[in-house]
Amino acid sequence: MFNNLSEKLDKALHTLKGHGKITEVNVAETLKEVRRALLDADVNFKIAKEFTKTVQKKALGQDVLTTLNPGQLMVKLVKDELTELMGGDTVGINLGGSPTVILMSGLQGSGKTTFSGKLANYLKTKKSKQVLLVGCDVYRPAAINQLRVVGEQIGVEVYAEEGNQNPVEISQNAIKHAKANGKNVVIIDTAGRLAVDEEMMTEISNIHKAVSPQETLFVVDSMTGQDAVNTAKAFNDVLNFDGVVLTKLDGDTRGGAALSIKSVVDKPIKFIGTGEKMDAIDVFHPSRMADRILGMGDVVSLVERAQEQYDEEEARKLQKKIAKNQFGFDDFLNQINQIKKMGSMKDLVGMIPGAGKALKDVDIDDDAFKGIEAIIHSMTPAERSTPSMINASRKKRIAKGSGTSVQEVNQLMKQFDQMSKMMKMMQGGGGRKMMQMMKGMR
Incomplete structure (x- = not known):
């Protein structure tokens, strides 16, 4: 980033x-x-x-x-x-209204449909909202299909009307459907074009007037730099939108859009998209982003992500296992899965102060744990629960089954042993003490 x-x-x-x-x-x-x-x-x-x-x-x-x-x-x-x-203060999303109506705007290819799904998932999982996604791109059948795939993926209903070419009518009917079916948030995905044109602006302006949204968000591909800012100005002149969404910040983003857009349109950046997965969405914090740009990391966001995955009951069970020297590879695998749920590895590394600079030439992808997982999955249940029983012949079998070498199995065993000893040393406070320390860093 x-x-x-x-x-x-x-x-x-x-x-x-x-x-x-x-x-x-x-x-x-x-x-x-x-x-x-x-x-x-x-x-x-x-x-x-x-x-x-x-x-x-x-x-x-x-x-x-x-x-x-x-x-x-x-x-x-x-x-x-x-x-x-970049805006100074963090500006949240307005969830007033019954239902809350959120209108998505932007050019084709900006990631608008994908982000509509991410926002729906965010509001459903983090804010406990009943969300309805609305397909108003009447020009591209693929857009409605894409929205349906996204909706199915996150378990959110998608409203669309086959054969109806009137997006204003569709959006109004969708709001009636939401009220009748207990949905308290309606996200309207509008049509995009390859460039700003009068027909497009008239259409989205008509939808805006008809549904009076609580939030109108402009979605922009952050990799387009200064062009993104010019497009934002054109949309804002027509819609007077409430906030900006920057997508594709996980790519080779130059930064021009993030640094210029607030000054040009005087509207806050509210969200950023940081990957392809449906949970790759973050509230935009100008201060934290400034820290990251200057190589200071973003410990607060890292702690928040860790806390989202932190399960006190699981932590207590883990503490007992560590105390009894029963920490095994199944537990290790669970810890890896917790880390993976926190987001892309590249993004997580960027949050650690100094790590981005130190590892700038190292390619960190989301398959970083693939080899380790393959080795652990090649172990028997008994070997995973009692690692001390893994002898030379078992190591050969595990290496063959995982498509790795005996040296790689030995390396993992050594790392696992070192980690187990370290966790034993920390047993005084265990996972809870660690989380308290992390909270103190906020």
């Missing part, structure tokens, strides 16, 4: 991070590099220029040159300004 921008900003600020002498001249030179990094990330020139001008003014106003740690203060000023640039 924003790897290129992070790297360039880190290089620009590197000379100021030490305790050496800092002058107005090298502050100006550094901020020139910061501006260049922003422009390379496809940030609007005017915004990039204003950004560095503001940071420079604040730096000189706060006597950065004479402070004990001038470099650190400069990084903080850049971080604070990045936060403001």
